[in-house]
Each structure stands twice: as structure tokens, then as C-alpha cells.
Amino acid sequence: MSSPSPNPGTGPLAGLRVIDLTRVLSGPFCTMTLGDMGAEVIKVEHPEGGDDTRAFAPPYQGDQAAYFLSVNRNKKSLTLNLKEDAAKEVLWQLLDRADVVVENFRPGAADRLGFGYAAVAERRPEIIYASISGFGDTGPEASRPGYDLIVQGESGMMDITGPLGGAPHKMGTSIADMVAGMALAQGVLAALYDRQNHGRGQHVKVSMLEALAALLTYQAGNYYATGEAPTRRGNAHPSIVPYETFEAADGWLNLAVGNDSQWVKFCQAVERPDLTEHPDFAKAPDRVSNREVLIPLVGEILQARTRDEWIGIFSSHGIPCGAIRTVAEICESDTLKQRGMIWEMQHPSAGAIRTIANPVEFATAPFGQPAPPPRLGEHTEAVLSDLLGLSTEQIAELRERKAI
Secondary structure (H helix, E strand, O other): OOOOOOOOOOOOOOOOEEEEOOOOOHHHHHHHHHHHOOOEEEEEEOOOOOOHHHHOOOOEEOOEEHHHHHOOOOOEEEEOOOOOHHHHHHHHHHHHOOOEEEEOOOOOHHHHHOOOHHHHHHHOOOOEEEEEEOOOOOOOOOOOOOOHHHHHHHOOOHHHOOOOOOOOOOOOOOHHHHHHHHHHHHHHHHHHHHHHHHOOOEEEEEEHHHHHHHHHHHHHHHHHHHOOOOOOOOOOOOOOOOEEEEEOOOOEEEEEOOOHHHHHHHHHHOOOHHHOOOOOOOOHHHHHHOHHHHHHHHHHHHOOOOHHHHHHHHHHOOOOEEEOOOHHHHHOOHHHHHOOOEEEEEEOOOEEEEEEOOOOOOOOOOOOOOOOOOOOOOOHHHHHHHHOOOOHHHHHHHHHOOOO
């Protein structure tokens, strides 16, 4: 039994065809985004094993790796052994019918396969060719592979993440991979707009290192302004106080007193009017300069009530605050459920799959019913016959030659 293919004709990218040569996370996150928005995404995988993340388990759901299921919805799976000339010819036929091709090979690998940008653009000058690398395809580190953990460290992000005076920490998710994938999806859409206006294709490239370094924003700005590198502050903000995590009587919450007006409201809420005009705390720069005194004081105050009591009090006073939720809590959140942010798909062997939906909302071109992530090679025959017009005998010959 085959799972349903992504719904044709739904979403703002309906009619767009993407050939997905990516694997693991950065590229698949990009192509999943395009698939969510209605593009037909044909995921090309090696017949033996396919995408690496099919083996990133446990946990499994049914006989499928949960990791793979999380980033490959709304795609078709076609197996091709690109070491075989017959498989390469199939890929060329797919590229002849595609708008976009996405790859995240190490720089130079696509060229060695015969499918680098120069070769593809010579045959299809109008195609959008999109690439993700770890450290760029030029420069002193071009040959380095892109692993999320390594890039998190190299980007400077880990240097500012972790407890004050403690060890650097990675983020709790593969942020370098996914930020690169998001940036590449944006680049693909911009290139499509440019092609619409000027009739030309182009090579769109994103480096994981540069995508993550770009998120340093004000941290980098502070360094450029002062020459002083920021340090790890745990959950504290370098320029706003109190703006961090505190422990209440029964749990943790975030408190964000972002300006002097909110400081006055905070002092009213905690019934400490004496702090409102205190010379050490009255103005935002004073609170930053005296954080070593103020933060323990706020922490002591918040120990007096439960988390939910404080959230109710602060919310009624217009002070930004929120609980520290577990992953389980957000996955079961009433807000996400009521806003349609939990997608459920029926997979032939994994059963009902739930994922967090694409967060973009379109008023006039809404998403269609999402299709479940494909089993390895699930759509091979359908793509070869329906899209390329190959006969049953031709497909059988490709299998015999181990090209598919």
C-alpha cells in the first residue's frame, strides 16, 4: 500500500517541481518547507539505505525512524544509484522537467557526479540550483564537512550559550542545520521571483556557518561597537534587566521587564513600591549596572508564590512573562492544537504521524492535507512512468541494472 502523494494544486507553490538531492537535516528541512507550500518535491535517494536519517534510530515509529519522519513530509521518494549511467540519465530527465534542484553535498561532490551547477545550468539555464555547504564553497574551510555541532561551536554561538562562568553549551536542537535550510528556502523563493522578472536561473548558496553567524545580530553589533566580545550569561540578557529565567515556589518562569514603564508595573505587581525610584534600579542602565544586586533580590521575591500565581499577576499588570514548558507540554498545547499547528498523517507502516506544522499562514492559498514522509523508493515507479513516461519493461531493466 502506498501513502498518498502530496496534494497537487494546493498551496502557493503549486505547480513548482523540486528535485531534492539532499540528506540528513539542512537540505531536507529546506525542501520540506517548499513541499509544505505546495511544491512537488521528488526526493532522490540511494537504493541501499536512502537518506542517512532513515537509520537515525531509535526511536522508531512502526518500522520508520522518528528522525526521518520529522523532516520529510510532503515528498516523493525515488531511488537512483548515481554511480550507474542509466540512473544519471534518469536524473537528467528529471532535471529537464524541474524548476529547482537542491543539494547539500560537500563542495565539489556534485561536480564529480556530473551534476554540479555549471553542468546543470549549461543544459537548463533557467533552473534554480540551490546548495548548502558547511563553510562555503570558497575560502580556507571550503573542504570541511558541515556538521551541526561543529558549526554551532565555530560560529561563536556556543561561546555565548551556557551558564555564567561555566562551559559553553550547544542549543537543544540542530539550529545550524535548520537555519541554513530556512535561509536556502528564502533564497530559492527570491531566485524564482527574479526568474519571473528576468527569465534567468541562478545558483543560490548558503553556508551553515554564515547562516548561524548571521543570527548573532546585536551580539556581533556590540562587539563591533566596543571591541569587547560578549560572554556567556546563562539566561540573562546583556542589555536588559530583569530579563531572564527565575524559579518560583514550584517551577520556572521567564520574566521580561523590557523598559522603565514595565519596571514601575513590576514593582507594583510584587508590592515593592520602594524599588520604583530606587537610585540603583530606577532607570534601565542602572538596572544593567547593578544586576548583581537586583537579580538575587528579584529571585527572592519570586520564591514567595507559585509559577502560575506569578504569571497571573504579571499578566494582569501587562508585564511579559511565561512558563518554562516541557517539550511534551508544547507538543500537546491547546494553542497549537486550536490553531491547526499539529499535523496528523497516516503512514502505511508507521501509523498516525503527528508533526509540528509549517508556521506560515496564507489567507488565500492555504496548505493542503499534508502527505506522510515516504518509504524508501515508494514513488519510484510512479515517477518513472507518470512523469518520465517509461514503460514497465524499461523500469524493470533499470532495476536489473541496479540503477534504481
